[in-house]
Amino acid sequence: xxxxxxxxxxxxxxxxxxxxxxxxxxxxxxxxxxxxxxxxxxxxxxxxxxxxxxxxxxxxxxxxxxxxxxxxxxxxxxxxxxxxxxxxxxxxxxxxxxxxxxxxxxxxxxxxxxxxxxxxxxxxxxxxxxxxxxxxxxxxxxxxxxxxxxxxxxxxxxxxxxxxxxxxxxxxxxxxxxxxxxxxxxxxxxxxxxxxxxxxxxxxxxxxxxxxxxxxxxxxxxxxxxxxxxxxxxxxxxx
Amino acid sequence: xxxxxxxxxxxxxxxxxxxxxxxxxxxxxxxxxxxxxxxxxxxxxxxxxxxxxxxxxxxxxxxxxxxxxxxxxxxxxxxxxxxxxxxxxxxxxxxxxxxxxxxxxxxxxxxxxxxxxxxxxxxxxxxxxxxxxxxxxxxxxxxxxxxxxxxxxxxxxxxxxxxxxxxxxxxxxxxxxxxxxxxxxxxxxxxxxxxxxxxxxxxxxxxxxxxxxxxxxxxxxxxxxxxxxxxxxxxxxxx
Numbered sequence: 001x002x003x004x005x006x007x008x009x010x011x012x013x014x015x016x017x018x019x020x021x022x023x024x025x026x027x028x029x030x031x032x033x034x035x036x037x038x039x040x041x042x043x044x045x046x047x048x049x050x051x052x053x054x055x056x057x058x059x060x061x062x063x064x065x066x067x068x069x070x071x072x073x074x075x076x077x078x079x080x081x082x083x084x085x086x087x088x089x090x091x092x093x094x095x096x097x098x099x100x101x102x103x104x105x106x107x108x109x110x111x112x113x114x115x116x117x118x119x120x121x122x123x124x125x126x127x128x129x130x131x132x133x134x135x136x137x138x139x140x141x142x143x144x145x146x147x148x149x150x151x152x153x154x155x156x157x158x159x160x161x162x163x164x165x166x167x168x169x170x171x172x173x174x175x176x177x178x179x180x181x182x183x184x185x186x187x188x189x190x191x192x193x194x195x196x197x198x199x200x201x202x203x204x205x206x207x208x209x210x211x212x213x214x215x216x217x218x219x220x221x222x223x224x225x226x227x228x229x230x231x232x233x234x235x236x237x238x239x
Numbered sequence: 240x241x242x243x244x245x246x247x248x249x250x251x252x253x254x255x256x257x258x259x260x261x262x263x264x265x266x267x268x269x270x271x272x273x274x275x276x277x278x279x280x281x282x283x284x285x286x287x288x289x290x291x292x293x294x295x296x297x298x299x300x301x302x303x304x305x306x307x308x309x310x311x312x313x314x315x316x317x318x319x320x321x322x323x324x325x326x327x328x329x330x331x332x333x334x335x336x337x338x339x340x341x342x343x344x345x346x347x348x349x350x351x352x353x354x355x356x357x358x359x360x361x362x363x364x365x366x367x368x369x370x371x372x373x374x375x376x377x378x379x380x381x382x383x384x385x386x387x388x389x390x391x392x393x394x395x396x397x398x399x400x401x402x403x404x405x406x407x408x409x410x411x412x413x414x415x416x417x418x419x420x421x422x423x424x425x426x427x428x429x430x431x432x433x434x435x436x437x438x439x440x441x442x443x444x445x446x447x448x449x450x451x452x453x454x455x456x457x458x459x460x461x462x463x464x465x466x467x468x469x470x471x472x473x474x475x476x477x478x
Contacts, residue, residue, distance in 0.1 A: 072311065076315045090328075184423075192434075195431075
């Protein structure tokens with residue numbers, strides 16, 4: 001028996017691994033969507049849908065880890081295949097963390113559901129932030145499946161839009177809290193929700209870095225360290 | 240040539256992998272310590288030490304990933320050794336994220352260094368929180384190196400103390416902001432710092448779960464999902 005059937009079988013298993021991650025990513029993206037809709041539309045049904053889907057995401061994480069580990073053990077892949085599987089294990093962890101953050105948002109959404117609503121414009125902004133973030137989750141998985149470093153690189157730019165929008169929401173909320181201390185608990189709720197969205201975007205960026213590493217063999221994970229240090233110095237010593 | 244020398248060599252490499260993670264963990268724990276001291280002692284020197292150590296942590300992450308991946312490729316480990324290496328790769332990511340959070344705390348500490356100080360009791364509480372968290376980082380690495388599931392399990396309990404202390408600090412800060420809106424920016428700074436500490440503790444808990452999985456072969460990662468859902472229902476519908 002020649003090795004061709006085994007090789008084909010292994011390729012099919014790698015494709016299966018990718019499909020599982022895609023399915024999990026789709027579930028996570030829809031949880032992000034529902035978590036914020038639960039807040040802005042005051043829907044307990046949507047909130048409970050997120051909790052139900054979380055169990056599924058958790059199961060998938062364990063299943064994907066097992067599958068990937070078994071692939072390594074039985075196929076003893078080398079070079080690029082090995083790297084693909086290790087990256088899949090990392091993406092799996094990132095997706096599960098995103099799912100946890102969607103659950104955190106949902107918990108916070110439920111906690112304020114019976115309080116008076118905040119200003120509609122704030123909800124519009126946070127919905128916009130959620131849409132950007134959802135799109136990042138889907139785009140980065142597309143980059144992984146296609147092994148397209150260009151898409152992954154573009155995504156690292158759209159992470160900047162998320163940061164800017166989150167900062168704008170944060171500043172707006174601080175100004176409103178200072179004007180009207182009665183809204184502090186609800187404003188903090190929105191502030192933490194927008195930070196959770198930003199963190200989901202950060203996880204998507206982590207995946208983008210892994211995809212670039214996978215495709216190019218270049219590690220871009222810590223490229224931005226030096227820039228951050230400069231920014232900090234600027235914050236600490238304003239002119 | 241019999242295989243004994245090769246086996247010994249592999250064991251030595253696994254020990255080396257553990258040592259590298261320990262070294263990285265020690266650096267991360269000291270960064271957590273310094274990040275909060277930079278805030279409460281207003282020390283720019285400590286802050287810059289954290290930034291310098293971050294570069295080292297980032298280098299170590301890449302080096303450990305490479306080392307672990309090479310071990311898998313060259314030694315083709317099976318069963319428990321394979322699991323140990325996959326867990327090491329995951330712990331590596333957790334530690335690097337903790338380091339990033341220490342950097343975030345430090346950036347925020349620098350940003351308020353020239354503003355009036357907050358109440359000393361709050362600083363005492365946040366120092367206490369930082370100590371708990373540092374200790375968790377060191378303890379969980381001890382559990383990993385010794386492959387001791389008992390230590391790992393205890394750690395999951397001390398994560399509860401962290402959550403409680405963080406909640407207490409958060410409530411205190413909300414009360415103070417409502418009384419005196421002028422302190423809102425500084426209070427938010429402390430609130431975000433205490434949440435970052437809590438997130439570091441969460442990463443330590445993630446490692447504890449991996450250690451239990453490694454030792455017992457039991458996956459405890461999502462054991463607490465059902466409990467969380469119940470808590471949420473309680474928050475959403477107060478009696």
